[in-house]
Amino acid sequence: MKSAGCITLIGLFLAANVFAAPIDAPATPPPDLPLPQNLIAKDKPGDSGGAVVLRWTDPASLPAGAEIEVLRAEPPANEWQPLDKVPAGTGTYTDTSAKDGTAYRYGVRTSLAAADSAGAVSVAASTSAPVVSEPVSSHDNWFKIERTNSFVASILFVIIILGSIQVARSGKEIFIRRIPGLNAIDEAIGRATEVGKKVMYIPGIQSMDEIQTVASVAILGNVARSTARYGTDLDVPNKDPLTFASAREVVRSAYLAEGRPDLFREEMVNYVTYDQFAFTAAVSARMTREKPAAIFLIGYFFAESLILAETGQSTGAIQIAGQADPTQLPFFVATCDYTLIGEELYAASAYLTREPVLLGSIRGQDIAKGILILIAIIGVVLVSIHVLDLSPFLRTQ
Amino acid sequence: MTFNLGPVVLVLLFAVVPIIGIFLGLNSPGLRSRIPIWVAVFAGLIPILAMYIPKGFLSGQTGMSQRMDDWLIILAGFALLLGIVNVLQNNFKKVARRDSGWFYSVVLLIGLFVTGGAGIYGAVTKIGIGFNPDGSPTPFKYLTDWFFQPLQSTIFALLAFFMASAAFRAFRARNVEATILLVAAGLVMVGRVPILELLAVPFPSLHASAASASQAMGKLTEWIMDVPNGAAQSGIIIGAALGAASMALRVILGIERGYLGLGKGE
Amino acid sequence: MRRFLERLLGLDRRWIFLFVLLSVAIPIIVPIGLPVTTTESTRKAFDFIEALKPGDTILISFDYGPSSAPENDPMAEAVMRQCALRKIRFIVIALYPLGGLNLANNAVAKVVSEFPDLKDGTDYVNLGYKDGASAVMRRMGDDIAGAFPTDQKGTPLSQIPIMKGIASLRQVQLVFTVATGIIGEWWITQVHPQSGTPVIIGPTAVSAPKYYAFLNSGQLVGMLGGMKGAAEYEKLIRARYPEMARFYTTTHDFTATKGMDGQTVMHLIVLLFILLGNSAFLLSRRGAPR
């Protein structure tokens, strides 16, 4: 079906080429080099415009070192301008310098570059009149076809999550398994209250453009409600100014929601500095000087993770860490009492609040995970018995 | 001159609508949180649509997505001042109250004013923050090279020490899980560097076998990193990706709005 | 005995710190010269660049800061030297906000001084730093000049010979990102899917494990993992090009190969401490009344 269309197209273009008068072609030397054939020029599909794709078939036999020269003629002058040369055997070229809406003609011809003794490339040894395409103009498109797979996956994912949220809203009970790191939050704050020392919460060092920070700030809201309830002091040092702004709103409203606005102080959420290690030095120093009883390291951390966690460990604080990205998890696991691993970070606010909407979306994530596991198992079986390789359908571009 | 639809739509959505929203919000407290969340839905949809719709007004070079990138870099730049204001407030307060350690607040403020001043000077005079026209370093660059960078690298280097102390304390065979952790760490540490060769230095007869054992350990390390470690990493990444995407969806749709200091739900 | 074991288990960590300091400082003063074994991921990176043709172009992105310079610098330098020898052209950019540009400038200056034949604009070009790595990358996928209108010296890209025929990342044969944080990963998850340009990464040792996932899935061509990866690369280069030995045998200049000595001793120290801790732990548990 598709190939039939192709053949028709090629036929059309062949016919067009026969009749297309060479537009102001350069002087024609003896045509000792065979010409490429079946030149087709099309707007590059699925892009934002500005690109035309050329395809052609190389002539059957070409001497070594032969290249295909690509030319372009732009109205109104319609003079051939050389665009580029590609090695024989390429068969395709994308002109990314096209102006949208301009009807270009493209030409290809064989050329043999000869180097003179100095090594500089001299005039092409032989040039013949190019094979010419139909006029073509580039434009922007409505859909990126090569991303169909991730488009479909995204749509399915949205349906699953929103559907599960809907189910949860309708009152269906949703179970959630025990996550020890989250159970420990109240224990840690309780201990801080007993010994009369403060709780330190570090929401990572990334800005609010990172979803782990957003998740961490949501957990901070719950921690702040606990400290408000217990009347324990809270300290939230920040590296990113937007995270700082958000964290302060969150802590303020948590104290308000618990009916303890009197306990909220602006200094609870404070800004330190924008540099990763200056922040680390300042916060580590604060840990050793003020010895908080509980330290939360939840969010997106980088190398500072171990400096902070090991310093905190040496002060004897209960430490609860959490990160979705795997790189710093080894250090948290080695130095903290509890660590939220990967997806547990995102499950935290659902776990702590037990809100149906959040629980519903956790359920949706599990369904999506189940589907992915199923796809993976089916894929592994099919590819192992040499029936079909599903992986290309999942590779994204 | 072509008309660019992208920026115009952006201005409508993220300037005109907010301004109207602010005026409406002055009299109607309910709208103070509702309109920002509606506006945010559009902000969240732009990059998602741009991923799949290559139409110029959306994802072209002057399209909405591209322009948003340009915009938000500026917004983030503005945000820094928010932090600076807080640092100034807190430290001036400490100095004024002569809190314990107020001297160090003075040190901090001097560092801030001198370096910040040099930076502002460079940016305002267009000399820049690198080199003077005659090739000599600007004061800003001098401070960067001899104050800022050495401290940055040294604090980072503390990690070498903390790796060792954390390993000593954490890697003990307390239970099955801890033992697995310990063994994996030990194997990889041996496989990453020519430890066996180092140990064989005093025994010439063992050199060859130490080298081949080291090679084998290298292979094993690579396998551990590749297969079991790669598998666990993949598992974490897939799970976290789903968790993040679901959270992203909740944030974009305004279901999760805690980051604005707003309660859940309406 | 029990008291001793308990003391050992609760050993003041400052003793460990002292051992670490000595184990790293001594090899700097008295180099050992230990052998290095090469790994698959590094060989793949090396072979890929070796297979490029003279006149091909690669993009080298400085996505790290001074903090990880001892690890990352040797990687960038080694690849640039290889390019210089093989007449492969390279475009240098910096996306890391905390001093990536400075490092790029230093590295370019160093390699250019080693290879006086290298001409700015024809053999290499330094486009400088741009803020907002993710956005910059996305734009480079379509239009390099849109992200970097001029090079570091202010010459418009259209006037730079090396950029002729290179409008977007699609015309670049390889992206080599020397990276410390998330920026390196974006080259793999954003740029590679967008433009299809092969990517080699030179991450710090800490993020290297994460990239095995991408290496296996084919999203990455090769990787130089940490100082070890850099030392392996130096070894591969020395083996292929004996004339390069001059950059890797001087005592005062720092090389990854030299750095490996200190690392090896340090690993040994850490392993000994783990062994000590576990022996004490197991012995004390055996002796403890149940």
Added chain:
Amino acid sequence: MTLPPIGVWIAAFLTISALSFLYKDNPFFRFAESLFAGVSLGYYIGITLDQTLVPNLIEPLAHDFGKNWDLVVPGLLGLMLYMRYVPKIGWVSRYALAIYVTYYIGLDFTRRIHGEAMPQVARIIQPVFGPNPLAFVFVIGVLSVLVYFFFSREQGPVTRRISRLGIWFLMISFGAAFGFTVMGRVALLIGRLNFLILDWIYPILGI
């Protein structure tokens, strides 16, 4: 004998002061740490002005207002952030924060599905009886870790075993990644000691 320049002395003093934290908190460290906090913040004032606000906002507005007029809006949004300091209309800052957060979170959404979940699942799909006899270890590893991340189901005897296996894979990964990282961290220390020894002590000793 030429002594190293003053900058090297400053850097060496600050380096040693920072390292002294390993022994214990002390006035030298506290001095270095406070100075670092101040200088670093000042550094970012310079960087943000010179590399972000001047080239991305001020220059485009000054040179080609017709083409860049819309950049006034992020400036406006930036100002909205500061309304937090005006108690009555503190809520205005929500607009700026909400737009900033959701735009990037939207970007994150696509990155997670398109750039992470799908390619990683594609990776699992490999022949387990093929040329690589241990490929099944990989497949089992990913799947068992994923089973560990199931939250909304009570674990039965089978899933409990699978998720325990998942934890073992996680532990191998964490241990291996820890061991793998030691090198990089030593590299940093080497960098600092290189500076102290090669740039500071050797010149003083005239070596």
